Amino acid sequence: MNLIFDFGNSFTKYFFVQNNMVVERGSFISRNFDQNILGINSKGNIDKLIYSSVIDDKGEKLSDIFKNSKIISLKDENLKLPFSTQYKDETLGEDRVALVSAGLNLYPDKDLLIIDIGTCITYDLVSSNKEYIGGSISPGFNLRYSSLHDYTSNLPKLDVMPIESIIGESTEEHIHAGVFNGVIGEINYNITRHKNDLPDLETIISGGGANFLLNKIKNVIFADQDFLAHGLNHILQINS
Numbered sequence: 223m224n225l226i227f228d229f230g231n232s233f234t235k236y237f238f239v240q241n242n243m244v245v246e247r248g249s250f251i252s253r254n255f256d257q258n259i260l261g262i263n264s265k266g267n268i269d270k271l272i273y274s275s276v277i278d279d280k281g282e283k284l285s286d287i288f289k290n291s292k293i294i295s296l297k298d299e300n301l302k303l304p305f306s307t308q309y310k311d312e313t314l315g316e317d318r319v320a321l322v323s324a325g326l327n328l329y330p331d332k333d334l335l336i337i338d339i340g341t342c343i344t345y346d347l348v349s350s351n352k353e354y355i356g357g358s359i360s361p362g363f364n365l366r367y368s369s370l371h372d373y374t375s376n377l378p379k380l381d382v383m384p385i386e387s388i389i390g391e392s393t394e395e396h397i398h399a400g401v402f403n404g405v406i407g408e409i410n411y412n413i414t415r416h417k418n419d420l421p422d423l424e425t426i427i428s429g430g431g432a433n434f435l436l437n438k439i440k441n442v443i444f445a446d447q448d449f450l451a452h453g454l455n456h457i458l459q460i461n462s
Contacts, residue, residue, distance in 0.1 A: 225268045225291070226454045227284075228320065229255075229275035231341045233430075236262055237451040242459075244448045252277060263287050270294065272458040274316035274450075294461055296320070302460045307354035314354065315344075317450075322348050324445075324453025325426055333420040337409060337442075339431030341365060345412055349420075360408060363431050366401045384434050406438055413442070 224239040229252055238246040246265070250258040272294040273280060281295050294301070296316040304326050307314060314322075317338070325334045325348065336346045339362060346357040361369065363382045371379035383398050390396040409427075417423050427435060428445035436444060 223266055223268060224455060224458055225262075225271045225288075226451050226458070227271070227273035227275075227280070228317070228450055228454070229273065229277050229280060230317070231276055234258075235450070237448065237455075238265065239451065239455050242455065244451055247448065247451070255280065255283070259283070259287055270458055270462060272296075272454050274320045274454060276315060276317050292462075294458055296457070301457070304456060304460060305348055305352045305354050318344055318346050318357065320450050320453040320457070321428065322346050322354060322453070323456050324428075324449050324451075326352060327452050327456040328449075329424055329426070329443075333423045335413065335416050335423055335425045337412070337425065337427045337429075339363070339405075339427065339429040339435070343405070343408070343431075347416060347420075358412070363401060363405060363434065366404070367397070370397055370401075382431070382434060384438075402434070406435065409435070409439055413439075 226237040226239060228235045232252060233249050234252045234255065235249045236247065237244050268288055268291040270292045271284065271288055273284065274296045279297065281293070281297070284293055296319055303319065304323050321336050321338050325336045331350050333350045334348045336348070338344045341362050341364065343360045343362050344357060347355040349355055367380050367382065370377045377397065378394065380394060380397055385395065385398040385402050388399055388403050390399045413425050425442040426445050427439065427442050428449045432444055
């Protein structure tokens with residue numbers, strides 16, 4: 223059985239995979255790693271483990287706990303990936319490597335725009351010949367709400383709330399309308415611009431914030447809850 227970890231800014235997700243199928247999944251608050259990891263280790267024999275992390279590297283701790291498992295890190299310079307990249311920085315973020323790999327595994331031979339909605343909204347473009355073209359990053363829902371509160375004197379801190387109208391009748395509704403419709407407008411703009419260059423482009427929307435956009439963005443694929451796990455498991459298979 224394989225074990226997959228996705229260490230995010232707020233939450234850590236884990237997936238048990240057998241015969242390329244997710245047989246169990248769960249999550250915990252990322253800062254509570256030590257309180258949760260031993261319980262996960264006791265769930266069964268783990269042959270191989272792969273992890274991605276946008277926070278501090280957990281490789282040493284994982285090695286201490288999963289002593290009999292082969293552990294693969296996305297930080298490994300010799301890691302084989304299912305796509306090529308001309309990325310100018312040292313590395314592409316591990317979460318985005320996993321998302322691109324998931325898209326290519328589930329929708330091969332297609333031009334893909336993968337949009338992930340979490341703490342940040344990330345956009346990743348990959349061609350049908352499996353070349354990573356590039357992407358962009360913008361603030362997610364909660365960051366937008368928080369910034370309006372943190373950098374003004376009187377605006378309240380609100381939780382995400384979808385709103386149908388593009389205008390509000392109170393301060394709270396003004397904020398919801400601005401944030402929610404701002405995200406929709408940004409995503410639609412990105413899709414339109416990329417489709418001008420790649421008319422056959424398929425768009426995949428994933429991440430914890432994707433549920434807020436169901437039926438709001440047209441002609442896109444909403445990924446299931448195991449989307450990122452498919453990508454990491456795909457990388458695990460390539461490197462086994």
